[in-house]
Amino acid sequence: MPSRKRVEQFIHAVVHGDHAEAIKEFYHVDATMQENCAPPRCGRDNLIAHEKKAMGSLQEMKTHPPKTVLVDGDNVMILWTFDATDKQGVTRRLNEIAYQIWSADGIMKERFIYDSATAWQVVEPG
Numbered sequence: 318m319p320s321r322k323r324v325e326q327f328i329h330a331v332v333h334g335d336h337a338e339a340i341k342e343f344y345h346v347d348a349t350m351q352e353n354c355a356p357p358r359c360g361r362d363n364l365i366a367h368e369k370k371a372m373g374s375l376q377e378m379k380t381h382p383p384k385t386v387l388v389d390g391d392n393v394m395i396l397w398t399f400d401a402t403d404k405q406g407v408t409r410r411l412n413e414i415a416y417q418i419w420s421a422d423g424i425m426k427e428r429f430i431y432d433s434a435t436a437w438q439v440v441e442p443g
Contacts, residue, residue: 318391319419325386327424328395332380337368344424351428377402393417393424406443411436 330339340348344361351357358367372378378401385396395415402408413431417424 319388319393319422321388323422324388324393324419328383328386331397332382336372336378336380337365340364340368343422344427345420348424349426351426353428353430353433357426357428374403375401376404376406391419393419400440401437402441403443407439408441409437410440 327339327343330342340361344364346361347359348361348364349357349359350364350367358364378399381398381400383395383397385394387394393416395417397411397413397415399411399413400408401411411431413429413436416428416430418426
């Protein structure tokens with residue numbers, strides 16, 4: 318079960334740093350991530366590679382500090398807002414809930430839940 322402080326450290330790392338580095342620091346080696354109902358991606362090294370590829374396709378990713386964070390034993394839910402600016406300068410926004418299952422001080426499973434009809438809508442044209 319993570320402490321509230323450990324979850325806050327994770328959030329700080331995501332908001333202020335490298336997403337791939339946060340995966341390396343806070344996820345178990347055999348962790349999984351799942352987008353909505355897509356099949357999960359498995360293994361920390363695979364998760365890091367996927368994140369690096371996604372971030373490499375962008376000019377910038379701004380992660381807003383979450384306003385809602387729930388910690389209940391090993392279950393954590395975070396309401397994230399991300400603004401992704403592509404290489405053409407177009408900024409799109411995603412609001413999602415990350416549902417995480419922690420084991421000790423690390424994330425074992427994470428599922429991202431969002432409305433795919435409104436995901437990544439343009440907030441600033443290029």
